[in-house]
Amino acid sequence: MAGRSKRSVEASELLGTPGGQGAHILIIEAPYYEAISAELAAGAIAELDAAQATYERIVVPGALEIPQALAQAVKAGLIGSDDANARFDGCVALGCVIRGETSHYDTVCTNANHWLMEIAVRNAIPLGNAILTVDTEAQALARARGGREGKGADAVRACLALIALERVFVDEDLE
Secondary structure: OOOOOOOOOOHHHHHOOHHHOOOEEEEEEOOOOHHHHHHHHHHHHHHHHHOOOEEEEEEOOOOOHHHHHHHHHHHOOOOOOOOOOOOOOEEEEEEEEEOOOOOHHHHHHHHHHHHHHHHHHHOOOOEEEEEEEEOOHHHHHHHHOOHHHOHHHHHHHHHHHHHHHHHHHHHOOOO
16 A cells, blocks of 8 residues: 555664764753753763764853754755755754743743754754753752753654654655
8 A cells, every 4th residue: 555664763762872873963951050060961961972972062142042043054065955055963952941021931941942943953953952941940959960860861762853853754665
């Protein structure tokens, strides 16, 4: 039957690190909260090292600037499926937004996440999102800490799984 694959891909094949070996990842960090950012980055880098993936880090002022930086990387041809010479295979976003006394929190959370996903989907970019959206600094630290058990590492695993999936789609005859 047309449209059926000859081989199904199990989730376990995509969630391991082998699919991400050799990947080169763009890490976009918003270190507005330095201690939280440091924990997210430590977990992300530990996971990338474990997966034998390489990375480059760029820093932006805050969470709202993360999607703008990704858009600039796309425009420059550094990332995205349409450019065979792209330097990066995927992207990991690291940041934190803590609820305050004004509605600014809602604006930042909604727009940062919406536009990050819009750019990633529009350009088929494997993306791991670790922009924490929390009520308190204690909540943020609890999620960021833990090295390979923290949210920075979770975002890397998501990115690497999407890179593995992309490689399956490109390399496999799915007819």
